[in-house]
Every structure is written in C-alpha cells, then in structure tokens.
Amino acid sequence: MSSVFRNDILAGKVAFVTGGGSGIGRGITLAMMAHGADAVIVGRNADRLAATARELGAETGRACLAHAADVREPASVEAALDTALTAFGRIDVVVNGAAGNFLAPAAGLSYNGFRTVMAIDALGTYNVCKAAFDRRLRDHGGNIINLSATLHYGATPMQTHAAAAKAAVDSLTRSLALEWGSLGIRVNAIAPGPIGDTEGVKRLAPGEMGARLRRAIPIGRFGTIDEIANVALFLASDGASLVNGAVVVADGGAWLGAARIGAMLD
Ligand code: COA
Secondary structure, three states, rough: OOOOOOOOOOOOOEEEEOOOHEEEEOOOHHHHHHHHOOEEEOOOOHHHHHHHHHHHHHHHHOOOEEEEEEOHHHHHHHHHHHHHHHOOOOOEEEEEEEEOOOOOOOHHHHHHHHHHHHHHHHHHHHHHHHHHHHHHHHHHHHEEEEEOOOOOOOOOOHHHHHHHHHHHEEEEEEEEHHHHHHHEEEEEEEEEEEEEOOOOHHHHHHHHHHHHHHHHHHOOHHHHHEHHHHHHHHOOOOHHHHOOOEEEEEEEHHHHHHHOOOOOOO
C-alpha cells in the first residue's frame, strides 16, 4: 500500500474502531494497520466484522480482532473495550465511525426514526468516548477521532435526523477536547463530504442525484475512502500533536456550495 506517511507512524499502537467492518471505518482501520497499529473493529454484523478482520490482517500482517457490539448500548461498548484491553493491553486511538442514516423528509420521520439516528451517531459516540476514557484514556492519554459530516453547516433536506446528530458530535468533540486535553487526550473529528465508494453515497445520492452532486463539488469529483483515511492517520499521528477540538472538513469544498447543491436537488 503506497502512502504519503512513514509506514511506522502508529507502530506499537492499538486502534479501536466502531463501524470498522465496512466503508470509511474499514478504510481507516486498514490505513492504521498499514502504518503499524493493531486494531479492534466493532459493529453489529458479526459475520461481516469477522470477514473484514481476516482480510485486514492478511493484507497488513497486523493483528485485527472483531467484536460485535451496538454502540447504543453502554454495556455492549464496555464489553468491546474490555475485549480490546484483554487482547492487546492498551488502546491508543478510538475512532467513532459507527453511524446510521437514511433519506427522509422531516414530515416523514417517525419518533423512533429520529431517535434511532441520534442514538447511533450522538449517543453512540458519547458512549464510546466515556467508556474508553474510564477504562483507559484517563490514565494513559490517547486520541479520539469522531466521524462527523457537513450536513448541519447550513441545512440539508431529508437529513434532519443526521444533521442534528452530527451537530451533537461536533459539540462533543469540542467539549471533550477542552476537558480532556490536559490528560494527554486529543479529541478531533473528520467531516467527510460525499465519498464515492461508500454505502452512504449509494443510499443518499443514488443515480442521477449522485451525478448532479458530483458535478457541483468544486474539485469535480467525490472523495475516496483512502482520502478520509489519510486525514485520520494525520490526526492519530504525532504530526497533529497541536490539533485538539478540530473538525477537519474533507469534502473537496462541497459544503461551500451547499445552497447551490440543495437547489439542484430540489
Ligand atoms: N425513512 C424513514 N424512516 C426510516 C427509514 C427511512 N428510509 N429507515 C428506517 N426508518 C425508521 C424505521 O421506520 C424505524 O422507525 P419506526 O419504528 O417508527 O418505524 C426507525 O427508523 C428504526 O429503524 P430500524 O430499521 O428498526 O433501526 P435499526 O437500528 O435496525 O437500523 C438504521 C438503523 C435505520 C439507521 C439503518 O439504516 C442502519 O442500520 N444503517 C446502518 C448503515 C448506515 O446507515 N450507514 C451510514 C450510511 S451514511
């Protein structure tokens, strides 16, 4: 795997990645392993997780453990962290990649639909941060990277639920960075724009909608999973030692044209 980073920047580290079984979470895990880390990936689908862990281990020669858990359930998160600590004795990087989303107008959302996305994205991120803090980070420092979005910078149609959840993720990122920085814990977020090779773009911008969206992005294309993984690698590395409480937008400038894009999708 060719990389702009030295291949040992995460040597000796352990990454704990929710949503690591597929998409951006899988890509971030692969990149971290390819740069020296061992990993624990967490998600709801045990079969997919196990297959991904095997693939990533074979591809990088590092250890990858799969643990099925639901980030909405604190006990389930705690068990996953305990598994990671028992297996590796440490956790250095926590990536909150687990997310849920679907296209729905506010008028068509049920109470439970809104709550479900808030629970996975916002509460799930908090649950993992808190449990990782209590079990490891408070005493040893570390690095938290939350997956956010740009949906809430203006407003995004059919995304009331996810926009509210990601706004909460940004707020958590800043509050935890403020309170935990003195303990050697850096907390940052990445806000990806549309990433072409993900389930998200397939679901949220299908067919012609996707083509119009791509044309409206300043750099003229969707991002790739590898490009988001590069941002995560930077944030996890000592190269970002001064970066704390930041939300790094990696979207080719897409959100700058949000109004234009919204009008085009009308
Ligand atoms: N439009 C409106 N409401 C929807 C919906 C849609 N497309 N999809 C799900 N919902 C509602 C359901 O109707 C349900 O509400 P109800 O009980 O009032 O009917 C509620 O959301 C929960 O759905 P459920 O399928 O029971 O939840 P789940 O926990 O199994 O799944 C989701 C969570 C809904 C987020 C699901 O899409 C998921 O698991 N996604 C994971 C993958 C993903 O979204 N990745 C991110 C891509 S950007």
